Amino acid sequence: MALLNVNIDHVATIRQARRADEPDPVWAAVQCELAGANGITVHLRKDRRHICDRDVRVLKETVACKFNLEMGMDAEMVKIAEQIRPDQVTLVPENRAELTTEGGLDCVGQLKRLDEVVTRMHKKGIRVSTFIIADEKQILASAETGCDAVELHTGQYANATTDAQIERRLNELRDGRDIALAAGLVVHAGHGLTYRNIKPVARIENLGEFNIGHSIIARAVLVGMRQAVEEMNKLIAHPF
Numbered sequence: 001m002a003l004l005n006v007n008i009d010h011v012a013t014i015r016q017a018r019r020a021d022e023p024d025p026v027w028a029a030v031q032c033e034l035a036g037a038n039g040i041t042v043h044l045r046k047d048r049r050h051i052c053d054r055d056v057r058v059l060k061e062t063v064a065c066k067f068n069l070e071m072g073m074d075a076e077m078v079k080i081a082e083q084i085r086p087d088q089v090t091l092v093p094e095n096r097a098e099l100t101t102e103g104g105l106d107c108v109g110q111l112k113r114l115d116e117v118v119t120r121m122h123k124k125g126i127r128v129s130t131f132i133i134a135d136e137k138q139i140l141a142s143a144e145t146g147c148d149a150v151e152l153h154t155g156q157y158a159n160a161t162t163d164a165q166i167e168r169r170l171n172e173l174r175d176g177r178d179i180a181l182a183a184g185l186v187v188h189a190g191h192g193l194t195y196r197n198i199k200p201v202a203r204i205e206n207l208g209e210f211n212i213g214h215s216i217i218a219r220a221v222l223v224g225m226r227q228a229v230e231e232m233n234k235l236i237a238h239p240f
């Protein structure tokens with residue numbers, strides 16, 4: 001069974017909507033861990049639109065399970081990772097205007113930079129995973145540069161609408177897994193996974209971990225709504 005890393009970026013998105021101090025992603029990380037999450041994932045973006053530097057620092061001190069930092073490969077982020085030393089970095093492409101990470105990292109096109117980043121991360125004892133589409137060239141480039149793992153992009157699977165499309169995307173993920181395992185890589189998967197579409201992916205054998213964010217945070221808002229309203233109503237009803 002694959003392990004579950006919960007991506008808590010969108011707890012910080014709610015906080016940043018008001019530039020307030022709640023909800024604190026650090027508190028959310030504790031709740032995830034108590035509920036059985038195997039890892040906590042955050043994406044420190046260049047524009048700091050949700051997770052900020054303080055979150056990464058405090059999470060590093062408080063997360064007891066695996067701490068996975070998603071980031072681009074630019075100089076600033078590499079420096080931060082060296083200072084923070086998460087258990088793992090997942091290298092992602094980053095585009096300022098995007099709503100969420102679009103497409104996979106071009107490991108082939110950025111082979112030299114990837115090689116440098118992997119070397120620097122390994123010097124600090126940080127494992128490296130690349131977020132890529134399930135393409136043989138990208139997988140082999142990740143292996144060639146010494147990455148420990150690849151995270152196969154499940155976005156196209158998540159967006160598939162017909163049975164044939166879904167099966168095609170699952171086959172791509174299975175083929176990618178086989179190539180990656182043969183190259184000695186650990187295989188992760190993530191992006192766009194939900195309560196509705198997780199099962200077929202969870203049936204793929206030998207996947208190490210899933211990174212799931214939006215769907216879990218969205219569910220948490222709704223399953224917690226009744227209690228939140230009840231608690232506020234109690235305070236209003238008993239103000240003294």
Ligand code: PXP
Binds near residue numbers: 009092100131189193
């Ligand atoms: N994996 C990676 C590399 C991501 O960039 C993201 C989104 O931040 C996720 C997984 C989680 O995607 P989602 O929020 O759609 O579950």
